[in-house]
Amino acid sequence: MAEVQLINLTKRFGRRVLAVDHIHLTVKDREFLVLLGPSGCGKTTTLRMIAGLEEVSEGTILIDGEDVTYLPPRARNVSMVFQNYAVWPHMTVYENIAYPLRLKKVPRDEIDRRVKEVAELTKIAELLDRYPSQLSGGQQQRVALARAIAVKPKVFLMDEPLSNLDAKLRVHMRTELKAIHHQTQATTIFVTHDQSEAMSMADRIVVMREGRIEQVGTPEEVYEKSANMFVASFIGLPPTNFFYTEVRRENDALKLVHPYFTLTLSPEQAARLKDYTKSRLVLGVRPENLLLTTEDQALFSVEAMVVEPQGSHQIIAFQMDDQIVKIVAPAYPKVWPGERIHVTFRPERIRFFDPETQQAVGDEA
Amino acid sequence: MMDPKIQYRLRKAARQMLLYLVVLTITLVIMTPVYFITVLSFLTTREAYEYPLPLYPTFTIRMKMERGKRGYLLSVWDRNEQAYVSVLDTDDADKMRVYMETYLGLKPSNEQVTEVMQKVDATGGQPVYFAWRRHILSNYATFFRVTRDAVPALIRSLQIAALTIAISLSIGGAAGYAFARYRFYGKNALKFSVLFVRMFPGVAIAIPMVIILARIGLYDRPAGLSLLYSVGVIGMTVWITASIFMAIPVSLEEAAMVFGATRLQAFLRITLPLAFPGLAAAAMYAFIGAWNETVAAIILTEFNPTFSVVVYQTLLGATGQVNLTAAGGMAMALPAVVFTFFIRRYIHQMWGGVTV
Numbered sequence: 001m002a003e004v005q006l007i008n009l010t011k012r013f014g015r016r017v018l019a020v021d022h023i024h025l026t027v028k029d030r031e032f033l034v035l036l037g038p039s040g041c042g043k044t045t046t047l048r049m050i051a052g053l054e055e056v057s058e059g060t061i062l063i064d065g066e067d068v069t070y071l072p073p074r075a076r077n078v079s080m081v082f083q084n085y086a087v088w089p090h091m092t093v094y095e096n097i098a099y100p101l102r103l104k105k106v107p108r109d110e111i112d113r114r115v116k117e118v119a120e121l122t123k124i125a126e127l128l129d130r131y132p133s134q135l136s137g138g139q140q141q142r143v144a145l146a147r148a149i150a151v152k153p154k155v156f157l158m159d160e161p162l163s164n165l166d167a168k169l170r171v172h173m174r175t176e177l178k179a180i181h182h183q184t185q186a187t188t189i190f191v192t193h194d195q196s197e198a199m200s201m202a203d204r205i206v207v208m209r210e211g212r213i214e215q216v217g218t219p220e221e222v223y224e225k226s227a228n229m230f231v232a233s234f235i236g237l238p239p240t241n242f243f244y245t246e247v248r249r250e251n252d253a254l255k256l257v258h259p260y261f262t263l264t265l266s267p268e269q270a271a272r273l274k275d276y277t278k279s280r281l282v283l284g285v286r287p288e289n290l291l292l293t294t295e296d297q298a299l300f301s302v303e304a305m306v307v308e309p310q311g312s313h314q315i316i317a318f319q320m321d322d323q324i325v326k327i328v329a330p331a332y333p334k335v336w337p338g339e340r341i342h343v344t345f346r347p348e349r350i351r352f353f354d355p356e357t358q359q360a361v362g363d364e365a
Numbered sequence: 366m367m368d369p370k371i372q373y374r375l376r377k378a379a380r381q382m383l384l385y386l387v388v389l390t391i392t393l394v395i396m397t398p399v400y401f402i403t404v405l406s407f408l409t410t411r412e413a414y415e416y417p418l419p420l421y422p423t424f425t426i427r428m429k430m431e432r433g434k435r436g437y438l439l440s441v442w443d444r445n446e447q448a449y450v451s452v453l454d455t456d457d458a459d460k461m462r463v464y465m466e467t468y469l470g471l472k473p474s475n476e477q478v479t480e481v482m483q484k485v486d487a488t489g490g491q492p493v494y495f496a497w498r499r500h501i502l503s504n505y506a507t508f509f510r511v512t513r514d515a516v517p518a519l520i521r522s523l524q525i526a527a528l529t530i531a532i533s534l535s536i537g538g539a540a541g542y543a544f545a546r547y548r549f550y551g552k553n554a555l556k557f558s559v560l561f562v563r564m565f566p567g568v569a570i571a572i573p574m575v576i577i578l579a580r581i582g583l584y585d586r587p588a589g590l591s592l593l594y595s596v597g598v599i600g601m602t603v604w605i606t607a608s609i610f611m612a613i614p615v616s617l618e619e620a621a622m623v624f625g626a627t628r629l630q631a632f633l634r635i636t637l638p639l640a641f642p643g644l645a646a647a648a649m650y651a652f653i654g655a656w657n658e659t660v661a662a663i664i665l666t667e668f669n670p671t672f673s674v675v676v677y678q679t680l681l682g683a684t685g686q687v688n689l690t691a692a693g694g695m696a697m698a699l700p701a702v703v704f705t706f707f708i709r710r711y712i713h714q715m716w717g718g719v720t721v
Contacts, residue, residue, distance in 0.1 A: 053619050073622045080623045086616040090638050099634075100624030151624060 002064040002154035002187050003029045004050065010058035011045050011211075019045045021211035022059065027155075027189060032181050035191045036198040037208035038234070043191045044159055046208075050189065051080050051157050063154055074103075079148035080157040083164060085140045087132045087147070093119075094128040097147045104151065114150050121180065122146040138169045145177075149184060156188040162197060174200055195235050199223065207231050225351075229358040232284050232351065238315060238326040241290065243283040244355060247276075256281060260320055261300040266347060272362040273352065281361075284351040287315070287328040291344050292335070298342030304335050316341065406504055406691035409470040411441065411452075413688040419444060424499055426469050430485050431492040437461070437482050441469065458482060470503040504692035511689070514675050515696075521587050522656060522672040523700070528591035529598060529655035530648045536595070537602025538644060542636075544603065545610035556607070559600045567597070571661035578665065585667045593665065594655040601654075602647045609643025610636065645711035649704065656701050672697055 004027040011020040020042040027033045035043035048054040050061055052073035061069045068076045079100075087096050094115055101111045119125040122142040132140055141161060148156060161177075162170045178201055181188055192198055198205050199219045207214040207222060207230075215227040226232035232240040245256035245263070254270040256263045263283070265273070273281075295301065305324070308315040309331070316327040316335050327343065335341060352362040405413060407422035427442035429449045436456025440449035453464050458478045465471040465478070484493045500506065509515045543549075544556055562570070574593050575584060583589030613636055621631035637644075659673040666674060676693035679686065 051619075051623055053623070072627075073619075074625045074627065078623065080620065082616045082620060084614055084616055086614065086620040088617055088620070088635055099621075103625035103630070147624070157623075 003027065003062075004155055004187060004189065005062040005065075006046070006050070006059065007062070008059035009046065009049060009056065009061065011042070011049060011054060012057040018211050020049070023208075023211075023213050025206060025213065025216070027187060029187055030185045032178070032188045032190065032201060032203045034198040034202035034205050035189065035208060036195060036202075036205050036234075037193065037214075039193055040210075041208040042211040043193075043206075043208050047080075047157050047159055047189060047191045050155070051078055052076050077153050078155045078157055079151050079153040080159065081141075081144045081148050081161040083160040085132075085137075085144040085161075085164070087140050087143045089132050091131075092128065093124060093130055093132070093135070093143050093146075096132070096143055097150050100147060100151050115146075118146040118150045121149065121183065137165055138173065141165060141173065145180070149180070149186075153186065156186050158188065158190040160192055161190075163192070163194070170197070177201065196237060199235070205235075207234060209234075225360070225363065226284070227360055229282065229284065229353050232353070232360075236286060238287045238328070240284045240286050240351075241325045242353070243285070243320075245281050245283055247279050247281050256283060258283075260302070263299065263345070269347075269350070269362065276352075276354070276361050278354065278356070280355050282353040282355045283345075284353055284360075285345055286349065287326045289346040289349040290325070290327040291346055292316075292327070292329050293342050293344045295342050297344060299344040301340055301342045304337055304339050304341050307335050307337055309334075402691050402694055405688055406695040407501070408504075408688045408691075409468060409499070410686050410688055411468040413686070413691075415443075415445060417445070424501060425496050426471060426499060427494070427496045429492050429494050430481050432485060432490040437485060439464070470499040470507075471497050472500070472503070473497065504688050505696060508679065508689045508692045508696065512675050512679060512693070514670060515672070515693070518670050518672040518675045519696075521669060522697075525587045525591045525594070525671060526652050526655040528588065529594045530651045532591060532595040533598040533602045533651045534606075534644060534648060537599040537647065538606045540599070540603045541606025541608075542610050542632075544607040546615065556603070559603045561600075562596055563600045567658065567661045568664065570596070571664040574661070575665060584665065585669050587669070590662060590665055590671065591655060593661055594651075594658060598651045598654045601650050605643055605647040605650065606640065609640050609646075613639050642711040645708040649708055652704055653701055656697075 004025075006023055006025040009020055009023050009025075010018070013019055023042075023046065035046060037043045045054055049056050052068070052071060052075075056069050059069070060067060063076060063078070087093075088099070091099060097115045097118060098111050101114060106114070115128070116125065119128055122145050124139060124142045124146060127135060127139060127143075132143065135143065141164075144161070158177075162173050165173060174197060190198075190201065202219055204216060204218055205222050206216050209230055215222055215231045217225070217227075222231055222235050226235060226240070229240075229242065233242070243258050245258045248255040248257055252267070252270065254265045254273060256265065302318045302320065304316050305319050306317040308317075311331065313331050314329055314335065316329055317324055318327075318341065319325075327341075329335065351360060353359065354361050401418070404420065404422060405418070408419060409422075409426070412419050412422070423444070427449075429440040429442075431438050431440075433451075433454035435454045437454070438451055439453045439461060440451045442448075443450040452468075453461060455461055458475050462473055462475055462478045465473055481493060481495060485491075512518075540559070544552065571593065574589075578584040578586075578589040578593075581589075583592065617635050617639070618628075618631045621635045622628065626634065657673060658671075659677055662671045662674045663677065670678070672693075676690060676697055679690045679693055
């Protein structure tokens with residue numbers, strides 16, 4: 001298995017479009033790394049450059065220390081699972097898995113052994129004689145996966161492999177993919193735009209936007225310690241609520257003034273923000289860190305606009321001027337639209353952002 | 366008041382009837398010329414010039430012979446008149462035999478004719494009725510006999526068609542692949558311009574081509590004609606193959622390349638087999654285009670005509686006989702029909718039988 005290093009990797013389409021903008025990234029051996037970002041952020045282009053399907057404009061790709069930047073795809077010893085599966089429709093499942101091995105001149109009995117082994121692993125052993133058109137989407141996905149595993153690559157590349165499956169199967173396949181990863185221990189780079197997919201599968205998440213890496217970290221890190229407002233709003237559902245506030249410094253105390261409330265920060269929080277000298281500050285509060293409370297303990301009181309019951313919890317939306325704020329609250333007590341609710345923050349989970357740079361401020365070093 | 370359920374059913378039946386009627390009419394319109402050329406190709410020359418044209422051929426000719434003014438009077442049963450119509454009065458057996466051969470599709474020997482004449486003599490001038498069978502394919506046999514060129518022309522036409530398929534498919538297919546897979550400057554303009562040549566009538570292109578082909582020494586040669594046909598056919602081939610290649614996801618090829626294939630291997634092993642139905646359709650267009658073309662072939666051939674030219678020539682001059690031309694036309698249609706049936710399977714696939 002292998003380590004993948006991207007050094008200063010850049011992709012230009014024509015003169016104007018900069019799809020991938022000088023990124024640096026090291027994928028550790030045996031790691032399950034997820035490239036996450038909205039469409040057009042360059043995550044797929046990055047993956048395709050690693051596969052060798054896209055020409056590199058600038059920079060270097062190292063696999064296990066070997067420079068593969070200008071090698072054709074077949075010489076890189078990677079395998080790929082495509083968004084539309086890309087199983088070959090004129091070959092049976094068996095041939096689909098065996099063809100790459102035949103290309104690699106694996107002996108015949110070894111091919112047979114490996115095909116059966118991966119078919120067992122991906123639970124398609126009874127489908128080997130079928131053609132892809134006779135399979136469901138989920139089964140085709142497994143064939144694509146089996147084909148990718150059979151060649152024993154250094155690196156697995158997966159380009160939104162679950163996005164064509166229906167919601168239920170998608171969640172199921174996450175678990176299976178993760179289990180297979182545990183078994184094969186192959187370095188995997190997985191591209192998705194679905195943050196919950198990324199959160200549930202990744203060892204580390206790389207959040208990308210407009211060709212740049214916004215943050216690299218474990219799912220907990222990118223969720224709890226989002227590096228900037230983009231990451232904070234992209235990760236998590238519903239996203240982080242932002243409150244634009246005025247900073248008031250009174251003696252040692254730090255007060256954040258919002259049209260609806262004034263929040264006095266704790267001495268520790270104030271101490272962390274002592275180097276912050278700008279007059280405006282953005283408060284980032286995740287929906288589950290907005291708490292329903294009694295009127296006397298409330299920071300502010302508003303009228304609930306929409307309530308979405310989710311079974312295990314409910315999502316309450318209310319309006320603050322023209323901004324919609326969402327709360328994830330326990331399922332009970334039930335809140336009705338139009339009801340007056342009393343809201344406070346879980347103080348230790350508040351994050352601060354600089355409204356100009358959008359970067360997080362006041363983190364512990 | 367009628368029961369609404371019955372009313373609904375009646376209306377549905379009426380709609381269905383109307384649909385069948387429309388389908389039937391269309392089929393009839395399409396099939397009528399085919400039917401007539403088929404019948405015509407089996408008619409005797411005498412029948413072929415009758416009006417109205419018989420709806421089916423007869424293979425047994427009923428005749429009557431009696432004593433005439435000049436010798437023996439031959440009458441033939443006429444289906445329209447429902448009577449024997451006198452056609453020839455002669456005492457020359459050879460002349461009568463030639464008439465039977467030319468107009469009635471029969472092949473009697475002089476002896477047979479003389480035998481009937483003797484019977485007339487024996488009965489003392491009483492009419493002798495007799496019926497002779499003629500061969501089903503007599504027109505076809507005559508066509509190939511009287512047009513000395515037919516067989517070599519048939520071979521030439523096959524050569525031309527095969528060469529046209531080869532040229533248009535290799536060039537047009539490659540262009541189609543490029544149009545489907547690559548982005549380049551002026552792609553749409555180029556794609557449109559390949560159709561442009563089809564907008565000119567064949568004659569307009571054929572006349573300057575006489576000079577060009579004569580200069581490169583391909584005038585009156587199969588290769589020259591197939592070059593000309595390819596020019597016209599390639600436009601269609603490009604469009605057909607481009608759309609078929611576009612329908613094959615690039616990721617299938619990319620997957621092959623990731624898993625160890627070269628670009629060429631990926632094309633040969635993955636894309637080409639999947640594109641086969643489209644290529645077959647393009648081949649059919651090329652074949653039919655080259656096989657049926659006559660106008661340019663008339664202009665561009667002199668001593669080595671194609672089969673379509675030979676068929677056309679049977680219409681010309683005093684010896685022209687429409688039933689022989691029809692037989693030639695049928696003989697010409699046969700390879701095209703066989704070829705189409707042969708690749709029908711793949712065309713079915715392209716029309717949605719199998720999705721890629």
